[in-house]
Amino acid sequence: MAKRVIRAYCTVSREAACALAGTPPWELEAEVLAEVYHRTAAARRSGNPPARQEIEHWRKEARDAIIDKWSDQLQDPGAGHRTVLALQPVLRAWIERHRGFLPYRMVQVLTGHGCFGKYLHNIGRESTAGCHHCGCDTDTAQHTLEECPAWAGQRVALTAAIGLDLSLPTVVKTIVDNDTGFDAFKTFCESVMLEKEMAERAREEDPLADPIRRRRTGRRRRAFARNLI
Structure with a gap:
């Protein structure tokens, strides 16, 4: 629940x-x-x-x-x-707190479970844990939030609202304390994770990609396709 x-x-x-x-x-x-x-x-x-x-x-x-x-x-x-x-x-x-629901993409950054190389590697959807956006050996939620140069532009507005310390405890404390920090973090997560999701979808649809990256067709998807015939 x-x-x-x-x-x-x-x-x-x-x-x-x-x-x-x-x-x-x-x-x-x-x-x-x-x-x-x-x-x-x-x-x-x-x-x-x-x-x-x-x-x-x-x-x-x-x-x-x-x-x-x-x-x-x-x-x-x-x-x-x-x-x-x-x-x-x-x-x-x-x-x-009284700031409403947590957006889906914000939860990915808070938990580390989402479009991150390390997570996808752990569940068998990537052959390595590397970052597709900067070439770093390990792509994690914290790498995305704090280090990856691909998201430097989006990070400018975030650090202006939260400060240069983007460790998760500091971020959490800030978004609890004020609306500006919450909104800046939400905007960062929505923008960055949307781009990461689009890149992942492109890798899934690439016929030359590693087989483990290709979009899977589970039983429900196959059953739905049969019903359309």
């Missing part, structure tokens, strides 16, 4: 997806419900049924406690380290 909320690739880790979606894991949400239930039940047994406002106060207290517990858990993530460790210091502010 968290992956669908943030429009993430299915390979994104549970920890990273939940953190980006601002949704504590369900076992922690269950602790909130259990705490409120037990306190309400105890109050009723004592002959003092709680008012709605009191129940809401208990719910807020319990939720604050599980966010602190969740934040502690995320200090040592099992997967999605780059994303989780950038979000963990500002987790509460990230959850409470």
